[in-house]
Amino acid sequence: MAVVFEKPKALADIHTHYCPGCTHGIIHRILCEVIDEMDIEGDSIGVCPVGCSVMAYDYFNCDMIEAPHGRAPAVATGVKRANPDKFVFTYQGDGDLAAIGTAETVHAATRGENIVVIFVNNTTYGMTGGQMAPTTIPGQITQTTPFGRDPQVQGYPIRVCEMLATLDGTALAQRVAVDSVPHIKEAKKAIRKAFENQKNKAGFSIVEVLSTCPTNWGLAPVDAIKRLQDEMIPYYPLGVYKDKTGEGKK
């Protein structure tokens, strides 16, 4: 019988702890497809810090490090500097990357640290039960913004790709989404490009993936996808914000 569809080799064949309808699974899959296609599993080291993806070390078949909250870019820096010929990636959520780990993120980017950062933005702290994240949209109800995020009180969200695009060390800053087949294909292309950049020693590459959190948003999976499309994409426009290789389009 012909095999027409299979799980990527780099993705472990086990049950995950992610909630039903969560898009982490899609992102894990396309990341692993890229690792398979480039045949770099044996040369890859992943760094997953605290958040929903903290146990990703069980899901990826490459060598994995679990990092402290927010510190993945620093840990990845240590790995990469000691092993410049290996592929090093981080997989971080919004609270991790844009709140507690802002300094590590910005400085890894501005150093042009030759790593790949997969940034999963679902506008909330999923693991701890849905608190306000640095990317929570104004008006969004979370456990710690029960009346909606009020910029006068809680301030404004951070648009990470736009911010990092201003830094000379950033090679690629691209925002994608996993709400539809065309977008998922685009997301995979962006991740591939980020890894190609690392291969070509181009510098820091970040792919921000707009993702859903049906559980903490209090929405059914399909409604969660709709929220991503109707509320998140307008606030966080998809696109290439920086591409040093000059191949991208805005």
Place this chain on the structure above:
Amino acid sequence: MKGNEALAEAAIRAGCKCFFGYPITPQTEISAYMAKRMAKAGGVFLQAESEIAAINMVLGAASTGVRAMTSSSSPGVSLKAEGISYIAGSDLPCVIINVQRGGPGLGGIQPSQADYWQATRALGHGDFHILVYAPCSVQEMVDTITKAFDMADKYRMPAMILADGLLGQMMEPVSFPEISPEKVEKPWATTGHGNKRKHNIVNSLYLQPDVLQKSVVDRFKRYEDIKANHAEAECYLTDDADIVVTAYGATARVAKSAVNMAREVGIKAGLIRPITLWPFPKKQMIEATKNAKTVLCVEMSMGQMIDDVKLALECSKPVEFFGRTGGVIPKPVEVLEEIKKYGGVK
């Protein structure tokens, strides 16, 4: 050679391949020296954006099996506590240098020993220990670095050199011995599995209480071995001593001068200098003080190591204290006065 620079050179000779630092007085010369030398020695020097980033870069490099080090001074070491806890919980080896200055808070920049509790008790959350070495001279700092790396590798745990601003800033003659750092196999390292083995995971997360308990208990079994075999102290004139002074690091040298002065005026004084602070040299402390009527603990703090001295002696004899803090260095004559007061001629 200046203490801080000697530490840096010794680390490179001990096989340190990655150094991640952040400027803070009085240890910045370590970074400056590494910046000059490390690349030529085939290693990595990187100035991190923070102490927190520096220790996490150490975590990353150590995960891949290379010898990695960071250094700081007291306020900066506090920031590293999170990372040190993760490194301990992930069973990774590394070396951390603390060139102590006065505290709390921003404190001052003069020598201090006020981080004893932090080093031996509280470098981060959770049940764990780190190895703590307290050299008392530039030469001993040089000699200790190799041992610290070897022990860290052997027992897969962080090792700290607990120095102070005096040792870091002083210049002394120093020789670098021919060393051959112990080669330790690191099959656990996350260097990429190369399609040759199952993937390695560096991790400190165990959500099942019994599994976490087992990992901690296993670690503490290793600690028992270290406590039994690797506690070190140096004794000086303790055999016949009526009063035994105990001090570590630079303070031990002040105390030694005071002991010599006491001997000159007919007081039978001795000195025991703990070289490892964790594990604390309990057996040596008991042995060195067995004939003494009084023990005098001298520190550049309000009294921290004295807790371990009392625990070691199980309060079997009086343990008196003399300390200076905030960057004030005790003088030999001051210590002599204390020796006279507690163990002197009646």
